[in-house]
Amino acid sequence: MSSATMNTTASSTASGTSSHGRGQTIGAIASEWTKLWSVKATWWCLAGSFALMAVFAPALGTSIANSYRSDGDNTDIPIAHPPVLAINMVQFAVIALAMLAITAEYSTGSIRSTLQCVPQRGRMLFSKIAVIAPVMFVAGTLIAAVGTATTTPLLFEYADTNLGKAVPTILATGAYIALMGIFAIGVGAAMRSAVGTLTTVFMVLAGLPGALALSSSDFTKKILDYLPSIAGQHLMDGDAEPYGRMGALLVVLIWTGAAVVAGYVVLHKRDA
Amino acid sequence: MITLRGVTKRYDTAVAVDHLDLEIASGKVTGFLGPNGAGKSTTMRMIMGLDRPTAGEALINGKRYADLTHPLREVGALLEAKALHPGRSAYSHLLAMARSNGIPRKRVEEVLETVGLEKVAKKKAGSFSLGMGQRLGIASALLGDPQTLLFDEPVNGLDPDGVRWVRELMRSLAEEGRTVFVSSHLMSEMQLTADHLVVIGKGKLLANDTIDQVIARSSLTAVRVRTPDSRGMDDLVARLDELSLEIQRDSEHEILVSGSSVEAIGDIAFQMNLRLHELRVVEASLEQAYMEMTASSIEYKSSKPVTAGVAPQQGQQQEVEA
Numbered sequence: 001m002s003s004a005t006m007n008t009t010a011s012s013t014a015s016g017t018s019s020h021g022r023g024q025t026i027g028a029i030a031s032e033w034t035k036l037w038s039v040k041a042t043w044w045c046l047a048g049s050f051a052l053m054a055v056f057a058p059a060l061g062t063s064i065a066n067s068y069r070s071d072g073d074n075t076d077i078p079i080a081h082p083p084v085l086a087i088n089m090v091q092f093a094v095i096a097l098a099m100l101a102i103t104a105e106y107s108t109g110s111i112r113s114t115l116q117c118v119p120q121r122g123r124m125l126f127s128k129i130a131v132i133a134p135v136m137f138v139a140g141t142l143i144a145a146v147g148t149a150t151t152t153p154l155l156f157e158y159a160d161t162n163l164g165k166a167v168p169t170i171l172a173t174g175a176y177i178a179l180m181g182i183f184a185i186g187v188g189a190a191m192r193s194a195v196g197t198l199t200t201v202f203m204v205l206a207g208l209p210g211a212l213a214l215s216s217s218d219f220t221k222k223i224l225d226y227l228p229s230i231a232g233q234h235l236m237d238g239d240a241e242p243y244g245r246m247g248a249l250l251v252v253l254i255w256t257g258a259a260v261v262a263g264y265v266v267l268h269k270r271d272a
Numbered sequence: 273m274i275t276l277r278g279v280t281k282r283y284d285t286a287v288a289v290d291h292l293d294l295e296i297a298s299g300k301v302t303g304f305l306g307p308n309g310a311g312k313s314t315t316m317r318m319i320m321g322l323d324r325p326t327a328g329e330a331l332i333n334g335k336r337y338a339d340l341t342h343p344l345r346e347v348g349a350l351l352e353a354k355a356l357h358p359g360r361s362a363y364s365h366l367l368a369m370a371r372s373n374g375i376p377r378k379r380v381e382e383v384l385e386t387v388g389l390e391k392v393a394k395k396k397a398g399s400f401s402l403g404m405g406q407r408l409g410i411a412s413a414l415l416g417d418p419q420t421l422l423f424d425e426p427v428n429g430l431d432p433d434g435v436r437w438v439r440e441l442m443r444s445l446a447e448e449g450r451t452v453f454v455s456s457h458l459m460s461e462m463q464l465t466a467d468h469l470v471v472i473g474k475g476k477l478l479a480n481d482t483i484d485q486v487i488a489r490s491s492l493t494a495v496r497v498r499t500p501d502s503r504g505m506d507d508l509v510a511r512l513d514e515l516s517l518e519i520q521r522d523s524e525h526e527i528l529v530s531g532s533s534v535e536a537i538g539d540i541a542f543q544m545n546l547r548l549h550e551l552r553v554v555e556a557s558l559e560q561a562y563m564e565m566t567a568s569s570i571e572y573k574s575s576k577p578v579t580a581g582v583a584p585q586q587g588q589q590q591e592v593e594a
Contacts, residue, residue, distance in 0.1 A: 024341065024374075031372035038364035039357060104357060112322055112355040113365075113412065117372035119321045119338040271323040 028118045028127035032101075036131055041100050049093035049143055056086035057147030062154045069158075076160035080169035083147025084236040087173060088206070088229065090147075091180060094139055095201060098132045098181035102188035102263075103197050111272055121267040128185055129260070133178045140177025144170040144236075169236050172245070176232040179256045180205070183228065186259025190266045204255075205229040228255040273298050273451055274319060274420060278328030281314050281475070288314045290475035291328065296453050298419070301446045303466030303483075304455040307566050311475040312455045313351070316424050319453075320349050332420055344373040348413030349422040353405040353429075358398020362389055362408050365397055366415060375416055383411040402429030410438070420451040427461060439465045459559040471562065473569025483558060490564055491518070492556035494530040495537050497548065501525075504546040511540060528554065 036042055061082035068075065105111035118124045148166060152159055188197045209227050212220045224230050225242050228251065233239075235248035243251070274296040281289040289311040296302045306312050317323040319330045321337030329336065332347050340346050356365050366380045384390045387407040392400070397408060406429055413421055423442070427435045442465050446452045456462050462469065462483075469486050471479040479486055487493060499505050502524040512519055512529060520528040529537060534551050541548050556564075 027372045027374050031368045034364060034368040034371055035357070035360070038361065038368070039359045041359065108357045109352060109355045110357045110365075112351060113369065115322055116320060116349060116351075117344060117369050119340070119343055271317070 024118075025123055025127065028123055029130050031114075031117060032127045032131040036101060036135065039100075039104070041104070042097055045093055045097035045100070046139055049090050049139065050146055052090045052093055053083060053086055053143045053147040054150050056089055057083040057151045058154050060085045061151035065155050065158045075158070077155050077158045078160045078162070078165045078169065078237075079152045079155065080144060080148045080166040080173075081237060082151045082155075083144045084169060084173065084233060086147055087144075087176070087232070087236065090143060091177060091205065091229075092202065094136060094143065094177050095180050095184045095205075096198075097139075098136060098184040099188050099194065099197050099201065101128055101132055102185050103192065103194035106192040107194055115272050122264060125185070125189060125260070125264055125267060129182050132181045132185060136181035137174040137178035139174075141170055141174030143177070144173035165238070168238055168245075172236045172238065175249070176235055176252060179252050180228070180232070183256045183259045186256070186261070186263035189263025190259070192266075226251055228252050231255075273333055274422075274453060275331040275334070276315070276319070276328070277331070279315065279318055279325050279330050280327040281311070281318060281323060282326040288475050289318070289325075289472075292472070292475070292477055294470060294477065294480065296451055296470070297468070298451040299446060299449050300467040301442050301452045301454060301465055302468045302470060303462040304453060304470050304472075305457070305459070305462060305562060306455075306472040306478075307569065308457070309474075310472045310566075310569065312472065313424055314475075315472070316349070316351060316422055316453075316455065319422060320347070320351065322351075342373045342416065344369065344375065344416035344418065346416070346418050347420045347422065348416060348418040349424075350406070350409040350413045350426055351422070351424045353402070353409040356397050356408070359396055361394050362397050362400070362411075363393040365408070366412060369412055369415055373416055379415060379417070383414045386414060387411040403431060403434055406430055407434070410441070418450075421445060421453070423452075423454045425455055425457070427456070427458065435461065459557070459562050463558045471565055473566045476569070478565050478569070486565075487556055487558055487561050490556040490561035491530050492560045492564055494520075494528045494554050494556075495532055495534050496526070496528050496550060496552055496554050497537060497541070498526045498550035499541075499546055499548050501547055504544065507544060508541060508546055511544065512537075526550075 061077070064077055064082065067073075068077075105114055114124060115121075118127065148170060152161065184197065184201050187200050191197045191200060205228060209224055209230055212224050212227075215221075225234070231248045231251035234243070235245060235252060238245045239248070274294070276292045276294040279289055279292045280287070292315060304312055304315075314323060318325050319332065319337065332340065337343060337347065360368075362384065363380065366383065367377065369375075370377065370380050381390070384393050387410050389404065389407055389411065392404065397405070400408060406426065410423070410426065413423065426438050426442075430438060439461070442452050442454060446467070454462075454465065466483060468482055469479060470477070471486070479489075481489070497508070499508070505525060505527065509519055509521065509527060512532075515532075517532050518530045522528060534553055538548070538551055541551070
């Protein structure tokens with residue numbers, strides 16, 4: 001085989017899109033699917049996130065309704081909004097699932113087995129995302145639906161039961177969780193250690209916005225809107241301000257893309 | 273076939289593998305020896321595409337690992353037995369590997385049976401003993417029925433029965449015409465298993481020969497001469513000294529000569545009219561030949577040499593060397 005053809009093979013298979021490579025990419029995805037469902041952690045994370053949502057969303061819904069009642073406020077609460085607020089907490093249980101899909105490979109050493117099966121780093125990363133993203137989307141959507149269902153009766157007269165609002169919010173929650181799952185995989189591939197990944201993801205999604213929210217300057221408030229978790233809230237709630245739902249989606253996508261690129265670069269450069 | 277062309281792995285300060293040129297042929301078991309830190313595992317990891325060589329290339333059947341269409345069907349490797357998720361069952365671990373390379377599920381059951389783990393297949397791999405883990409690692413290497421196999425210290429943690437099983441497995445894989453590349457620090461095991469030896473020290477190639485050649489080349493392979501005539505022995509020693517051979521006088525009647533042959537010494541004794549009661553080759557063991565070869569390239573040396581527990585002549589022969 002000439003070196004020229006070898007180079008073509010190498011570059012095309014790395015992106016997982018070569019024609020003869022389609023079967024291999026499907027194999028890599030099937031392998032990731034098998035791995036995901038054959039460890040207990042996956043089930044614990046999913047069960048945990050449903051349980052957390054079933055606790056937090058009704059609690060938040062009740063507290064909002066109560067404060068409206070005492071203030072004599074007549075604003076209606078979109079029924080899918082309390083779950084969106086609860087996502088600030090619940091997301092970590094779901095994202096842990098995505099994080100573990102990559103960091104557990106490094107902490108257990110199974111990454112070396114994985115890379116023996118699928119030596120092309122790009123294809124390996126892609127197959128993980130291809131499995132995790134849909135699972136996260138379904139989980140996020142179901143979690144939001146469960147949160148909405150458990151919260152609605154507790155909002156009483158304040159419930160805005162417009163499904164034209166609720167359904168997009170629930171689906172947007174699925175999309176946000178899926179994107180944050182991809183984000184976590186990217187960060188995990190770049191950092192490798194579970195603790196490092198958890199710390200980074202937590203800082204970006206909760207620590208940083210928490211710290212910036214303490215500031216009173218308008219500038220930091222503007223920055224806040226460009227952090228993934230805040231943009232995610234705008235995306236889920238469908239806020240018209242500051243950049244609309246599509247703008248919010250774009251912000252989250254940029255964060256996700258950046259994390260995946262970082263993960264790919266590290267995978268490509270560093271020894272396994 | 274595995275081909276290494278000028279393979280070099282350099283870290284910030286140290287060179288782990290230094291310009292290794294090698295061809296590991298099919299149809300035989302090639303033993304890969306070297307002291308701890310010699311670069312054995314790094315070399316194997318580079319062949320498997322896990323580590324990227326700083327220079328040179330490692331090829332399997334002429335291709336880099338990452339360019340193999342279905343790598344598991346061409347190369348099987350046991351690098352670390354515990355390169356798996358402890359919470360996943362042996363069966364799921366192998367099934368996930370099989371799926372990635374389009375290997376049928378039936379094959380998973382086959383290899384589990386081959387290594388004798390079929391009864392614990394659904395148990396978590398993390399609960400496995402060292403020996404069971406090693407067997408699972410071997411199962412994963414065999415999964416794709418590959419033509420090339422790499423094993424890094426495969427008998428680690430196995431009981432004598434398991435050791436013999438691995439030895440027979442390696443031999444039969446080689447007899448089927450496959451390329452079998454096995455690293456080990458157990459010289460005696462290699463003597464029984466390998467046809468060919470590759471020895472490295474501090475990342476450099478020290479030997480690439482058949483076992484017989486490695487032993488024959490050792491200065492520790494010597495000729496023992498015994499005579500009842502102690503005065504005649506003095507003369508013989510003087511004569512051999514002139515030929516600047518290395519001589520170790522064990523007693524009035526006995527010497528050990530290295531760097532010569534029974535024929536040459538027999539002729540000299542005949543010319544001197546010396547009666548001999550013993551004239552024979554004392555072969556170095558593979559272990560001795562190996563120790564001699566790697567003496568200068570041991571990375572982690574113990575402060576005090578420990579000589580106990582080695583072959584009986586070891587102590588004496590070390591004096592020869594000194």
